[in-house]
Each structure stands twice: as C-alpha cells, then as structure tokens.
Amino acid sequence: MTVVSMTASVPLEQQISTLETQFARMFELTNQTPDIAYDERIDxxxxxxxxxxxxxxxxxTALS
Structure with missing residues (x-):
C-alpha cells in the first residue's frame, strides 16, 4: 500500500480528496475479514x- 505524503504546496481540494480516500481505505482495513494478516493491517x-x-x-494551516 502506498501512502502519499503532501505538503501545503498541494492544492487544498486535492489534499481534502486524498484525505477522504485515505479515510475510506482505513475504514476498509478495519472492517476486513482476516484475508490480510493482522500485523500487516495494523502497519x-x-x-x-x-x-x-x-x-x-x-x-x-491552509485555512488559517
């Protein structure tokens, strides 16, 4: 799995979109059956x- 790192130089809309995508991925990982090893999911x-x-x-910071 790839985690994209962003800074304030990335447009706010893109950061929010990425944040939403990552929240969705986190939700998927927490609700998966044991298809993926527990340690891998925790990592x-x-x-x-x-x-x-x-x-x-x-x-x-961008909104401040």
Missing part, C-alpha cells in the same frame, strides 16, 4: 494515521 493503519495527521495539519 497499514499506523501509516495511514500518520499520513492523515499530516494532511489534516496542512489543511488546517
């Missing part, structure tokens, strides 16, 4: 959480 969720925090911070 993916941790990476997504860090990425979501970055996007959120960039959006808040």
């Amino acid at each position: 993916d969720l941790n990476r997504l959480q860090k990425s979501l925090k970055k996007h959120y911070d960039a959006i808040v």
Whole structure:
C-alpha cells in the first residue's frame, strides 16, 4: 500500500480528496475479514494515521 505524503504546496481540494480516500481505505482495513494478516493491517493503519495527521495539519494551516 502506498501512502502519499503532501505538503501545503498541494492544492487544498486535492489534499481534502486524498484525505477522504485515505479515510475510506482505513475504514476498509478495519472492517476486513482476516484475508490480510493482522500485523500487516495494523502497519497499514499506523501509516495511514500518520499520513492523515499530516494532511489534516496542512489543511488546517491552509485555512488559517
């Protein structure tokens, strides 16, 4: 799984769209049957959480 890293230089609309996509992916991972190894899902969720925090911070900064 690829987590895209963005900064404030990326248009706000694109950051929000990416954020929505990553939230959807996080939801999928948390609701999957054990098709994916538990450790792999936890690793993916941790990476997504860090990425979501970055996007959120960039959006808040852009709106400030």
